[in-house]
Structure formats: C-alpha cells, structure tokens
Amino acid sequence: xxxxxxxxxxxxxxxxxxxxxxxxxxxxxxxxxxxxxxxxxxxxxxxxxxxxxxxxxxxxxxxxxxxxxxxxxxxxxxxxxxxxxxxxxxxxxxxxxxxxxxxxxxxxxxxxxxxxxxxxxxxxxxxxxxxxxxxxxxxxxxxxxxxxxxxxxxxxxxxxxxxxxxxxxxxxxxxxxxxxxxxxxxxxxxxxxxxxxxxxxxxxxxxxxxxxxxxxx
Amino acid sequence: xxxxxxxxxxxxxxxxxxxxxxxxxxxxxxxxxxxxxxxxxxxxxxxxxxxxxxxxxxxxxxxxxxxxxxxxxxxxxxxxxxxxxxxxxxxxxxxxxxxxxxxxxxxxxxxxxxxxxxxxxxxxxxxxxxxxxxxxxxxxxxxxxxxxxxxxxxxxxxxxxxxxxxxxxxxxxxxxxxxxxxxxxxxxxxxxxxxxxxxxxxxxxxxxxxxxxxxxx
Numbered sequence: 001x002x003x004x005x006x007x008x009x010x011x012x013x014x015x016x017x018x019x020x021x022x023x024x025x026x027x028x029x030x031x032x033x034x035x036x037x038x039x040x041x042x043x044x045x046x047x048x049x050x051x052x053x054x055x056x057x058x059x060x061x062x063x064x065x066x067x068x069x070x071x072x073x074x075x076x077x078x079x080x081x082x083x084x085x086x087x088x089x090x091x092x093x094x095x096x097x098x099x100x101x102x103x104x105x106x107x108x109x110x111x112x113x114x115x116x117x118x119x120x121x122x123x124x125x126x127x128x129x130x131x132x133x134x135x136x137x138x139x140x141x142x143x144x145x146x147x148x149x150x151x152x153x154x155x156x157x158x159x160x161x162x163x164x165x166x167x168x169x170x171x172x173x174x175x176x177x178x179x180x181x182x183x184x185x186x187x188x189x190x191x192x193x194x195x196x197x198x199x200x201x202x203x204x205x206x207x208x209x210x211x212x213x214x215x216x217x
Numbered sequence: 218x219x220x221x222x223x224x225x226x227x228x229x230x231x232x233x234x235x236x237x238x239x240x241x242x243x244x245x246x247x248x249x250x251x252x253x254x255x256x257x258x259x260x261x262x263x264x265x266x267x268x269x270x271x272x273x274x275x276x277x278x279x280x281x282x283x284x285x286x287x288x289x290x291x292x293x294x295x296x297x298x299x300x301x302x303x304x305x306x307x308x309x310x311x312x313x314x315x316x317x318x319x320x321x322x323x324x325x326x327x328x329x330x331x332x333x334x335x336x337x338x339x340x341x342x343x344x345x346x347x348x349x350x351x352x353x354x355x356x357x358x359x360x361x362x363x364x365x366x367x368x369x370x371x372x373x374x375x376x377x378x379x380x381x382x383x384x385x386x387x388x389x390x391x392x393x394x395x396x397x398x399x400x401x402x403x404x405x406x407x408x409x410x411x412x413x414x415x416x417x418x419x420x421x422x423x424x425x426x427x428x429x430x431x432x433x434x
Contacts (some may be wrong), residue, residue: 005315007285013270016263021251022244033269033309036274036283043271047264047287048235050252053230054260057253066253068224092250148318 010036064109064126064134066091074098074107081105082137083148087130087167089113089155097153105151108133113159114166122166130167134175149178156184156202227253279350280341281326283308291315298322299354300365304347305328306340306372314370322368325350330376331383339383346411347384351392364393373401373419 006014010032017028035043059065060072067073074080074094084105088094094107112126137147150171155162168179185203186195195203223231227249234245239414252260276282277289284290291297291311301322305311309323327342367388371377385396402420403412412420 004322005312007274007283007289009266009270009285010283013266016259017268019259019263020248022247027239029235029312030239032270036270037308040271042233042236046237047267047271049226049230049233049265050264053226053249054257055263056226057224066224066227068226072224081409091254092246095222095246109363121241213278 063107064111064129065094065107083146084151085133085147086153087153087158088153093153110163113154114163115159127167131170131174134171134177136177147175147177148179151180151182153182249425280324280330281346282311282324300363301368302350302364303368303370305370306377327380330371331380332376344384348387348391351388351394355392355394364392364394366397368397368399370399
C-alpha cells in the first residue's frame with residue numbers, strides 16, 4: 001500500500017486502529033473512513049469514551065476485577081456469598097460468568113495463567129494475594145463460616161489445567177479447604193458426533209446420575 | 218445482557234464501539250476490554266488519533282476528496298493530467314483507484330449515488346460542482362487542451378449505472394466531451410463457471426481484440 005494516498009491524520013488513525021485485536025488493515029481503513037466522514041460529534045464521543053474508560057477503570061483491591069472504585073461492586077455486595085471464591089484468568093471471564101447468572105459468590109482474577117512456555121511463572125499471577133485472602137477468610141469466621149469452597153474456573157487448556165492443579169495443591173495443603181474445578185463436557189447444543197476425543201472422555205468421566213424424576217443430581 | 222456487570226465508563230465505551238460498522242456487541246466488549254487492560258498510552262494515542270483525524274480532515278474544494286488542506290494533494294499535483302476527470306461515489310473509491318496505480322488524471326467525488334428508492338436526488342450529489350468544473354476546463358485550454366475525457370467509475374449497481382447514465386447524457390449534451398465508463402467483466406482470478414449471468418454478458422459485450430503479439434488492444 002502507498003500510505004501517502006491518505007491525509008496524514010487519517011494515516012495515523014488507520015495505524016492506531018490496526019493495532020487493535022482482530023482489526024486488519026482493511027477494517028482499519030473502513031473504520032477510519034467511517035469516523036472521518038461520519039458525524040463529528042460521534043467520533044468525539046468515541047474518543048472521549050476511550051480516554052475515560054482507560055482513565056477511570058482500575059483493578060479492585062480485593063479481587064483484581066475491573067472497577068471504578070477501590071473495591072468492586074461484586075466484592076462490596078453484601079448479598080453475595082463471601083464463603084465461595086471463584087478463581088478466573090482475566091476480568092472478561094467474570095463478565096462471562098455473570099452473564100450466565102449461575103454464580104453468587106465472589107471472584108479472584110489471576111491476570112494470567114502459569115505458562116512455562118511463555119515465561120509466565122506462578123509469581124507473576126495474583127496468587128499470593130489469593131492465598132492471603134483465603135488466610136484472612138479462614139481466620140475471620142464470617143456469616144458463611146469462613147471459606148467454604150474455592151472454585152477454579154480457568155480455561156480447559158494445558159495452561160488452565162496446570163494453573164488449576166497448582167492452586168488446588170497449595171490451597172488444600174495450607175488451608176484444608178474444598179477445591180473444585182468447573183465441569184468439562186459437551187457444550188449446550190453440542191453433538192457427540194462432532195466433539196473431540198478429550199471433550200468426550202471428560203464428559204464420560206464427569207457423568208452424573210439421573211434420579212427417578214429424571215433430574216441430574 | 219445485564220449491562221451492570223461492566224463499570225460505567227467501560228459500558229459507555231462498549232456502547233460507542235458498537236456503533237461502528239461491522240463491530241457487534243461481542244467485538245465491542247473485546248475491544249473495550251483490550252483498550253482498558255492494555256497500555257494506557259496506546260488507548261490515549263487511539264483517542265487522540267480519532268479526534269485529530271476527525272478534526273483536521275475536510276473535503277477538497279475542487280474534487281471533494283478527503284484532505285487536510287483547502288485543495289487536496291491530487292488536485293494540486295502538476296504532474297497529473299488535468300484533462301481527464303474520474304468520477305467516483307465516495308473518497309474511499311479514490312484510495313482504491315490510487316492503490317491500483319493505474320490512473321494519473323484527477324478525480325471528482327459525488328458523495329452519493331442517484332437513488333430514487335433511498336430518496337437521493339441528483340441535486341444531493343456534487344454534480345453541479347462537477348459541471349462547473351467541466352465548464353471551466355472547457356474554456357481554459359490547459360496544457361492538455363481542456364477536458365479530454367470524463368471517466369465514470371461509479372459502482373456497477375443499479376444506482377451506479379443510473380448515476381453514470383445521468384452524468385453521461387448531461388455531459389455529452391452540454392459539453393460535447395468524451396465520456397467513458399470503467400469496464401465490466403470477470404475480476405482478476407475469476408472463474409467463468411462461477412460468474413453470474415450479468416457479469417458474463419458484460420464480459421462478452423466488452424471483449425477486446427487480441428493482436429498478433431497476443432496483446433489485448
């Protein structure tokens with residue numbers, strides 16, 4: 001491409017947009033063109049939204065999720081169970097779990113997964129903070145009798161599994177608490193015929209009894 | 218989606234990003250997450266690039282392409298042929314033509330196509346300005362003897378064809394100049410087997426003689 005065909009500020013914008021994930025050069029050009037020829041006030045709104053979101057959003061001091069306050073809304077929600085902590089890799093995972101609406105405990109964000117191949121060590125994750133949290137909860141008997149369960153909801157990848165095992169071992173040794181891992185199996189709507197071998201073997205391993213009322217227990 | 222799971226400024230950013238073309242809610246969330254958790258200076262660079270590009274870029278007073286000056290680089294380029302004007306629908310079309318490198322004349326951007334269905338009338342396009350330009354060029358005999366040719370490079374759609382015909386009729390009546398339309402046919406790498414009927418019939422209509430040296434003339 002001859003970059004001189006675009007005016008300088010447009011070239012700069014295309015360059016910045018191309019750095020975004022899953023935005024290639026063609027998409028960047030289309031977006032830049034849209035922003036420049038469209039309503040100026042809308043371009044300004046977007047620029048302002050980027051600045052403000054980047055400026056105001058920080059990590060929660062307790063769970064390291066995204067928040068605009070010292071402590072995030074979930075951590076400071078008295079209606080949520082303090083006794084269950086769900087460990088995730090990144091803030092986006094909390095949003096995914098919250099969308100499902102199936103969890104009413106608290107979270108802890110690791111900000112990464114243990115990956116020797118990529119040079120990520122356990123010390124690089126928010127693990128020390130997790131164990132300090134567990135320690136504090138084990139001492140102070142809250143409404144829910146300290147920590148009841150640690151749910152590890154890292155991805156079902158090699159790194160996710162390794163991180164889960166690392167946390168589970170350490171947590172069980174130090175605190176004698178219950179540690180669980182989210183279930184692996186067929187996704188909703190998944191067809192056995194097209195599922196990979198590992199998913200099927202996990203689905204069979206993790207099978208659950210169906211009771212007389214045809215309910216899975 | 219429960220929008221309350223995102224901090225307010227992030228929610229606002231997701232909302233603004235979703236307004237961009239071909240960015241759905243999921244992409245907007247992923248981009249917002251990337252901008253917030255990534256390097257703050259990069260988010261600021263993007264915001265600044267949007268503001269500046271939107272601020273500084275205007276339409277060229279002559280051809281209505283995008284520029285940061287009164288007159289765009291192409292219009293003020295003395296090495297380009299003033300005697301050939303290529304008429305396009307939108308500034309992005311100029312970028313596409315310039316990338317191909319096959320044209321060394323000047324441009325004129327209509328900023329739309331005649332479309333009775335969408336309520337776009339010929340008066341809504343930069344047509345009056347085009348005819349004024351042709352008039353001026355016809356009077357002042359430049360290096361290239363005024364206007365030699367008007368190439369209409371609108372899309373090969375119903376609207377594009379209607380607009381081309383409208384311009385061609387008016388230009389030929391008023392100025393007795395040569396008016397051409399870009400060729401329609403099989404695209405590079407196109408297979409006859411999979412081409413639609415209209416493309417094939419245009420390709421046959423527009424066939425060109427191959428000379429003794431096997432060159433298309």
